[in-house]
Amino acid sequence: MLAYNCSxxxxxxxxxxxxxxxxxxxxxxxxxxxGVNVPCSVVVARSGSDALDFLLRRGSFAGRSSADxxxxxxxxxxxxxxxxxxxxxxxxxxxxxxxxxxxxSGSSDENLVARCLSAGASGFVxxxxxxxxxxxxxxxxxxxxxxxTN
Numbered sequence: 001m002l003a004y005n006c007s008x009x010x011x012x013x014x015x016x017x018x019x020x021x022x023x024x025x026x027x028x029x030x031x032x033x034x035g036v037n038v039p040c041s042v043v044v045a046r047s048g049s050d051a052l053d054f055l056l057r058r059g060s061f062a063g064r065s066s067a068d069x070x071x072x073x074x075x076x077x078x079x080x081x082x083x084x085x086x087x088x089x090x091x092x093x094x095x096x097x098x099x100x101x102x103x104x105s106g107s108s109d110e111n112l113v114a115r116c117l118s119a120g121a122s123g124f125v126x127x128x129x130x131x132x133x134x135x136x137x138x139x140x141x142x143x144x145x146x147x148x149t150n
Contacts, residue, residue: 087121104125
């Protein structure tokens with residue numbers, strides 16, 4: 001689990017949990033989030049099981065005192081668990097049901113989108129192939145959900 005600041009402003013910072021196993025996508029995500037217009041910090045989990053442990057305060061996170069994240073951005077393709085399955089597991093916990101969960105995927109398959117949304121995802125974003133478009137899409141998505149959680 002890693003933690004980063006995506007804004008140097010400290011007024012009421014919002015927290016994003018990013019669940020991403022690919023180091024390249026993680027770096028692009030962090031790069032995009034440094035450009036958001038909402039003060040925030042980022043926690044990175046590299047697997048669905050790490051994300052669940054963090055959110056449910058179990059295992060090595062049993063003593064975690066920080067507040068729950070304001071939004072979770074999760075990759076759909078994670079080792080051991082698909083994004084829609086992770087969404088289902090997170091939504092099973094009553095205290096986490098209000099946290100927006102946004103699934104990111106390289107696929108725009110309608111069945112996949114439907115599975116994620118029916119599992120309880122708040123949004124689904126297809127990862128653009130162009131790096132500039134990817135960074136812009138991620139920034140806009142972050143600003144939308146971070147502003148919505150104020």
